[in-house]
Amino acid sequence: MYTQYIHMHSGIVISQSDSRxxxxxxxxxxxxxxxxxxWGPGDEIPSIRQLAMDLRVSVITIKRAxxxxxxxxxxxxxxxxxxxxxxxxxxxxxxxxxxxSKHLAKVAQLGELLGLSSEExxxxxxxxxxxxxxxxxxxEVV
Amino acid sequence: MNDVSVHFAGVSKRYPHFSLEEIHFELPTGSIMGxxxxxxxxxxxxxxxxxxxxxxxxxxxxxxxxxxxxxQAAAKMDIGFVSEDMRLYGAAPLAWHMxxxxxxxxxxxxxxxxxxxxxxxxxxxxxxxxxxHGQRVKAAxxxxxxxxxxxxxxxxxxxxxxxxxRVEVLGELMAALADEERTILFxxxxxxxxENISDQITFIDRGRIIxxxxxxxxxxxxxxxxxxxxxxxxxxxxxGVVEVGGSGRLPVITTNCFDPVMVSVCNDLGATVEAVDTxxxxxxxxxxxxxxxxxxxx
Numbered sequence: 001m002y003t004q005y006i007h008m009h010s011g012i013v014i015s016q017s018d019s020r021x022x023x024x025x026x027x028x029x030x031x032x033x034x035x036x037x038x039w040g041p042g043d044e045i046p047s048i049r050q051l052a053m054d055l056r057v058s059v060i061t062i063k064r065a066x067x068x069x070x071x072x073x074x075x076x077x078x079x080x081x082x083x084x085x086x087x088x089x090x091x092x093x094x095x096x097x098x099x100x101s102k103h104l105a106k107v108a109q110l111g112e113l114l115g116l117s118s119e120e121x122x123x124x125x126x127x128x129x130x131x132x133x134x135x136x137x138x139x140e141v142v
Numbered sequence: 143m144n145d146v147s148v149h150f151a152g153v154s155k156r157y158p159h160f161s162l163e164e165i166h167f168e169l170p171t172g173s174i175m176g177x178x179x180x181x182x183x184x185x186x187x188x189x190x191x192x193x194x195x196x197x198x199x200x201x202x203x204x205x206x207x208x209x210x211x212x213x214q215a216a217a218k219m220d221i222g223f224v225s226e227d228m229r230l231y232g233a234a235p236l237a238w239h240m241x242x243x244x245x246x247x248x249x250x251x252x253x254x255x256x257x258x259x260x261x262x263x264x265x266x267x268x269x270x271x272x273x274x275h276g277q278r279v280k281a282a283x284x285x286x287x288x289x290x291x292x293x294x295x296x297x298x299x300x301x302x303x304x305x306x307x308r309v310e311v312l313g314e315l316m317a318a319l320a321d322e323e324r325t326i327l328f329x330x331x332x333x334x335x336x337e338n339i340s341d342q343i344t345f346i347d348r349g350r351i352i353x354x355x356x357x358x359x360x361x362x363x364x365x366x367x368x369x370x371x372x373x374x375x376x377x378x379x380x381x382g383v384v385e386v387g388g389s390g391r392l393p394v395i396t397t398n399c400f401d402p403v404m405v406s407v408c409n410d411l412g413a414t415v416e417a418v419d420t421x422x423x424x425x426x427x428x429x430x431x432x433x434x435x436x437x438x439x440x
Contacts, residue, residue, distance in 0.1 A: 020420070056309070060341040060356055
């Protein structure tokens with residue numbers, strides 16, 4: 001029963017030098033896995049204890065991360081049955097969208113700090129976007 | 143099954159030059175408690191009382207439902223204890239110790255013991271006196287774990303271990319908790335080990351418990367607020383302030399009962415909150431000890 005945990009790898013990596021609390025790091029990495037579709041809707045994910053053994057992180061920390069992920073609708077925990085990714089086919093794109101909104105809010109906040117008008121912020125965003133597509137076109141040519 | 147594996151209430155023990163006062167804490171079954179204190183803070187004395195090796199002057203101690211020290215013989219069948227001064231028989235090999243304990247403890251798990259020996263890179267035929275410090279610690283831990291005790295009590299298990307051995311030892315401690323019915327209490331002055339694997343954390347200093355809580359609550363409660371004060375605005379009075387540092391217009395406030403509301407309270411009082419920093423367990427421990435010692439000498 002012991003070896004099974006040793007070889008069960010979630011692929012989640014906790015960084016000791018990351019100043020954010022560990023539960024936030026775990027939440028973020030679970031969300032990334034769901035967003036890119038590595039963990040699909042309805043898929044079984046490691047139990048709280050399994051993940052704790054795997055990461056050598058206390059059970060209470062994983063519990064907290066799972067509780068918050070459940071609150072955000074990313075996972076569903078069934079009493080005595082373990083946890084699954086929420087069976088919502090749009091979950092991956094919703095998570096990307098949330099991430100996008102978060103960054104947009106940051107852009108707006110920084111823009112305001114710099115005293116930019118909303119037209120100016122919009123223009124700069126458009127510029128950044130066309131620079132990015134320009135860059136990927138160049139890559140294709142190369 | 144008990145929900146609480148260890149319960150201390152009002153435990154005191156006086157020595158001529160040191161006393162433990164009013165020790166109170168409980169350890170829920172299925173969890174790991176990290177017991178943190180400086181050298182000489184009272185960690186080992188508390189652990190000895192828990193094990194029935196030292197008798198308290200006052201207060202009650204219950205371990206796995208057994209009152210201590212009265213019922214220590216029964217309790218000890220279910221406790222695995224590893225401490226630094228633990229004596230293994232130097233002239234005998236590890237395998238001899240394994241065989242010996244197998245005869246005493248009915249729950250001894252031989253295949254788990256052999257498994258652990260491989261994972262810890264220990265050779266059962268090697269004599270104890272030929273082992274390095276790290277190998278001895280791992281051997282003692284193997285002997286405690288393979289008994290499959292319901293409670294593991296470890297006094298400074300990671301002290302003096304190299305980084306690789308530390309990770310191995312902590313990993314096996316976590317693995318031992320896989321079935322939710324086992325409980326671990328370990329003392330350490332390495333806050334990083336404790337921070338990673340503990341569910342419950344207890345700070346002890348100069349013979350007294352100064353704080354005991356679950357780890358997430360601990361890390362959530364403590365914050366450092368960096369403020370920017372306009373001229374002639376005073377530092378806002380906030381709850382749970384442990385320390386005010388920084389400079390006049392750039393004060394840094396450490397609080398042990400942080401609430402996000404504090405940020406808007408500060409803003410309302412005219413102070414700008416530049417940053418809200420989380421704190422590591424080590425920073426929390428040091429701030430906690432300092433503020434308490436200052437209050438005592440004030």
